[in-house]
Amino acid sequence: MNKVHFEQLDETLYHEKLDNGLEVYILPKKGFSKTFATFTTKYGSIDNNFVPIGKTEPIQVPDGIAHFLEHKMFEKEEGDIFQQFSKQGASANAFTSFTRTAYLFSATDLIEENVETLLDFVQEPYFTEKTVEKEKGIIAQEITMYDDQPDWRLYFGMIENLYKNHPVKIDIAGTVESIQDITAEHLYTCYHTFYHPSNMVLFIVGSVEPESMMALVKENQAKKTFEKPEEIVRIYPEEPVEAAIKERTLEMSVQKPKVFVGIKPEVLDLSGEQMMKHELAAQLAFELLFGRTSDFYHHAYESGLIDESYSFDYSLENGFGYALIGSDTQQPEELAKEIDNTIQRALELWPFGQADLDRVRRKKIGFFLRALNSPEYIANQFTRYAFNDMNLFDVVPALEALEVQDLQAAFYTVSLESQRSVFTIVPPEKESE
Amino acid sequence: MFQTINIAKGVNVHVNETTQFKTINFSIRFKDKLTKEKASARSILANVLQHSNEVYPSHTALRMVLDDLYGTSLYMDSSKRGNEHIVTLNVETVNDEYLSETGVLEKVMNLMYIVLFKPNFEDGLFKPSIFEREKSAIKQRIESLFDEKTRYAQQRMLEHALPGHPASISPNGTIEDVESMTNEQLVAEYRTMIEENEIEIYAVGDIQPETIAAYIREYFHFSDREKPVSAPPLELKKPKEPRVLEFEVMKQGKLHMAFYTPITFHDEKFPIMQVMNGVFGGYAHSKLFVNIREKESMAYYVSSSYASHFGLLFVLAGIDANLEEKAVKLILEQFEEVKQGHISDTELDQTKALLTNQLKEALDSARGQIEIYDQYMELSETFEPEDIIARWKNVSKEDIAAVAQDISLEMTYFLSGKEEDSNE
Numbered sequence: 001m002n003k004v005h006f007e008q009l010d011e012t013l014y015h016e017k018l019d020n021g022l023e024v025y026i027l028p029k030k031g032f033s034k035t036f037a038t039f040t041t042k043y044g045s046i047d048n049n050f051v052p053i054g055k056t057e058p059i060q061v062p063d064g065i066a067h068f069l070e071h072k073m074f075e076k077e078e079g080d081i082f083q084q085f086s087k088q089g090a091s092a093n094a095f096t097s098f099t100r101t102a103y104l105f106s107a108t109d110l111i112e113e114n115v116e117t118l119l120d121f122v123q124e125p126y127f128t129e130k131t132v133e134k135e136k137g138i139i140a141q142e143i144t145m146y147d148d149q150p151d152w153r154l155y156f157g158m159i160e161n162l163y164k165n166h167p168v169k170i171d172i173a174g175t176v177e178s179i180q181d182i183t184a185e186h187l188y189t190c191y192h193t194f195y196h197p198s199n200m201v202l203f204i205v206g207s208v209e210p211e212s213m214m215a216l217v218k219e220n221q222a223k224k225t226f227e228k229p230e231e232i233v234r235i236y237p238e239e240p241v242e243a244a245i246k247e248r249t250l251e252m253s254v255q256k257p258k259v260f261v262g263i264k265p266e267v268l269d270l271s272g273e274q275m276m277k278h279e280l281a282a283q284l285a286f287e288l289l290f291g292r293t294s295d296f297y298h299h300a301y302e303s304g305l306i307d308e309s310y311s312f313d314y315s316l317e318n319g320f321g322y323a324l325i326g327s328d329t330q331q332p333e334e335l336a337k338e339i340d341n342t343i344q345r346a347l348e349l350w351p352f353g354q355a356d357l358d359r360v361r362r363k364k365i366g367f368f369l370r371a372l373n374s375p376e377y378i379a380n381q382f383t384r385y386a387f388n389d390m391n392l393f394d395v396v397p398a399l400e401a402l403e404v405q406d407l408q409a410a411f412y413t414v415s416l417e418s419q420r421s422v423f424t425i426v427p428p429e430k431e432s433e
Numbered sequence: 434m435f436q437t438i439n440i441a442k443g444v445n446v447h448v449n450e451t452t453q454f455k456t457i458n459f460s461i462r463f464k465d466k467l468t469k470e471k472a473s474a475r476s477i478l479a480n481v482l483q484h485s486n487e488v489y490p491s492h493t494a495l496r497m498v499l500d501d502l503y504g505t506s507l508y509m510d511s512s513k514r515g516n517e518h519i520v521t522l523n524v525e526t527v528n529d530e531y532l533s534e535t536g537v538l539e540k541v542m543n544l545m546y547i548v549l550f551k552p553n554f555e556d557g558l559f560k561p562s563i564f565e566r567e568k569s570a571i572k573q574r575i576e577s578l579f580d581e582k583t584r585y586a587q588q589r590m591l592e593h594a595l596p597g598h599p600a601s602i603s604p605n606g607t608i609e610d611v612e613s614m615t616n617e618q619l620v621a622e623y624r625t626m627i628e629e630n631e632i633e634i635y636a637v638g639d640i641q642p643e644t645i646a647a648y649i650r651e652y653f654h655f656s657d658r659e660k661p662v663s664a665p666p667l668e669l670k671k672p673k674e675p676r677v678l679e680f681e682v683m684k685q686g687k688l689h690m691a692f693y694t695p696i697t698f699h700d701e702k703f704p705i706m707q708v709m710n711g712v713f714g715g716y717a718h719s720k721l722f723v724n725i726r727e728k729e730s731m732a733y734y735v736s737s738s739y740a741s742h743f744g745l746l747f748v749l750a751g752i753d754a755n756l757e758e759k760a761v762k763l764i765l766e767q768f769e770e771v772k773q774g775h776i777s778d779t780e781l782d783q784t785k786a787l788l789t790n791q792l793k794e795a796l797d798s799a800r801g802q803i804e805i806y807d808q809y810m811e812l813s814e815t816f817e818p819e820d821i822i823a824r825w826k827n828v829s830k831e832d833i834a835a836v837a838q839d840i841s842l843e844m845t846y847f848l849s850g851k852e853e854d855s856n857e
Binding site (some may be wrong): 008009010029030031032033034080082083086087088089090091092106107108109134135136137138139141142144145147148149150151206252253254255256292293297298301302304307308309328359360362363364365366367369370372373374375428 | 451452453454455456491492493496497499500501502503504505506525526527531562566569570573574576577579580581582681682683684685716717718723726727729730731732733734751752753779782783786787789790791793794796797798799850
């Protein structure tokens with residue numbers, strides 16, 4: 001077992017890659033009574049076109065299947081796995097994102113039993129046509145629920161605006177129509193292709209003893225047989241740098257219009273150290289331009305252009321990414337214009353120096369230290385970083401190494417006018433205005 | 434866990450000295466009686482105070498200082514609990530043990546002092562532009578509730594079921610009260626908050642109780658104040674209509690049901706109600722989840738929750754707009770099962786295990802510790818989590834059936850998108 005101590009953070013991380021390819025990480029947290037574990041596969045909603053394991057030809061699967069599969073993993077011949085976790089005092093859950101599907105539990109007791117349950121239920125698929133059919137009603141209600149949430153529609157509407165071909169533009173849960181096509185056979189195909197241990201990460205954090213826990217995981221895995229690991233062939237379409245749709249408006253039952261300006265980053269094929277550096281640099285650049293200490297924020301808030309719902313975000317994955325800036329506002333056009341102007345001005349004359357960088361860097365380091373109090377944050381983020389060949393615990397040194405020109409360079413990759421798009425949600429009665 | 438030091442009459446400092454977290458958390462809570470006028474005033478006040486002050490007269494200036502203090506988070510919020518309205522100053526800062534710099538903690542405490550005691554006054558009033566801006570922020574916050582249909586439906590249901598009752602008063606008050614608030618009134622509210630409100634100050638982190646208490650004594654100068662006489666919980670009156678149907682342009686139907694129970698937080702049967710709620714609809718193994726979601730595939734979410742300060746039990750479900758009647762029938766069938774004591778050993782054990790787990794887990798965050806202690810200390814000043822865990826352990830099926838006998842369905846509220854759909 002490898003052991004890395006992060007002096008500055010006072011954390012020790014234990015790691016081992018098992019014979020079947022599974023990456024196992026254990027991080028003990030002193031003073032905690034709970035343990036949080038995530039078992040994650042690098043398989044998300046964007047993986048809808050791939051070569052199934054043991055085959056040679058790629059297939060296209062129905063939209064929303066990774067999420068559907070996540071739901072169905074909890075049902076077994078003997079019953080619902082939630083019941084098993086409940087008996088063991090654990091609360092279990094799962095989520096599907098663009099790039100991964102995570103199964104998780106947290107518990108303060110019977111940790112070994114719960115880890116076994118987690119490993120076993122994710123590694124024993126059980127799907128029948130009947131149970132697949134039954135799930136469609138539940139997921140249809142989930143999709144309908146999100147359909148009524150303006151903030152989700154705003155977020156997704158923007159991603160649809162930015163991407164022309166890439167499957168990131170497909171809603172993670174699919175549509176009420178697309179899930180009707182999902183069969184048990186589909187689920188098995190996706191399962192066997194993407195749920196191989198070599199495509200997965202187990203992260204256990206909290207009140208855990210590393211040596212004995214690692215032994216337990218190894219023993220559990222040694223009892224099971226898996227196919228030989230194969231490189232997964234995922235197929236993604238060509239994607240232009242320009243935003244697919246410049247501007248779009250949706251009518252919904254909201255009190256006040258909502259607007260997002262979205263930016264599609266230009267550099268899309270980074271991983272590892274380069275990706276970390278770029279992402280952090282871009283995030284700091286956006287913090288300076290659009291954060292709560294920025295001139296933009298000051299003017300926009302004082303003049304009533306934005307309200308408490310204001311947010312901005314920059315996020316990058318392998319193959320896609322986006323920056324989003326927006327708020328509820330009575331003046332969506334003015335706000336979009338002001339955001340545009342802020343970017344243009346920074347392009348013409350980069351307004352930030354060393355003191356600005358130092359300030360936002362300290363803020364980010366502080367945020368990171370705060371986040372390390374949260375086992376959920378550590379497990380989820382560590383896994384996300386690991387799937388992109390980065391190490392979460394390198395964030396502080398990477399931040400410390402950033403220079404002003406790194407921020408500027410990162411900003412240039414998101415600065416073209418053609419990369420931008422505007423999505424607005426308006427209340428129905430305002431339409432005619 | 435917490436060590437309590439009395440600073441003045443009605444002002445207590447509670448410190449949990451622990452190395453569990455890499456940060457230090459503070460929470461200063463000002464408690465007052467809940468009315469909608471007060472809720473409006475105090476929400477604006479919380480916003481005005483966190484926006485700027487005499488030393489840092491702009492929002493930007495204040496935020497820059499916080500960034501420099503390693504992104505110390507500082508915000509104020511307004512919330513309610515039972516008949517109380519609580520304004521809280523929340524601060525979280527890194528422990529300077531992890532930094533090359535020292536003295537961060539003292540700077541942060543000084544900032545808390547400035548935020549509370551050095552407001553951004555002009556001629557004895559809050560700076561007018563900021564006063565107006567934050568009034569409008571709170572107005573918009575109240576309005577935005579409409580966009581989140583689940584929360585909106587819950588609020589509508591409460592307004593119909595219990596008009597004017599603390600249960601239906603929003604912690605931000607009403608738009609009308611926000612609009613009519615004057616700067617003079619807000620200044621008066623500020624004085625009341627600082628000089629008369631009961632105050633609980635919490636600190637969690639690697640810090641010594643004496644250090645915090647000494648600092649607060651020296652700088653904060655909180656005077657003695659009377660603890661408000663706690664009024665008995667207001668009676669729950671029967672709603673005018675047992676069923677209310679409203680429409681919005683939306684796809685899903687939102688079913689909200691209100692049940693009344695005579696058992697509140699202060700009742701010795703309170704732990705039984707917690708277990709009852711867990712068995713009925715609190716968890717993924719509960720009767721509602723298993724039967725309405727898993728067996729009938731009718732809903733993605735369906736759950737119950739217990740508002741113990743008011744004696745209310747809610748059921749919430751997102752369902753197809755055409756299925757209201759069927760859903761209500763199925764939910765009531767499950768409630769009848771609980772009432773009859775048709776509860777399996779597994780259901781009972783699972784619920785107790787999860788209640789216990791939830792409580793212990795909540796204590797793994799500083800905010801969770803503060804929330805739980807602030808609440809349970811009302812019951813006993815020497816509250817220990819083990820006490821409540823032990824009381825859950827003793828709950829039997831018969832106990833649950835007995836409390837369920839006194840629970841009555843008083844109102845069904847349905848927010849439907851049906852009408853619009855049929856017009857399309």
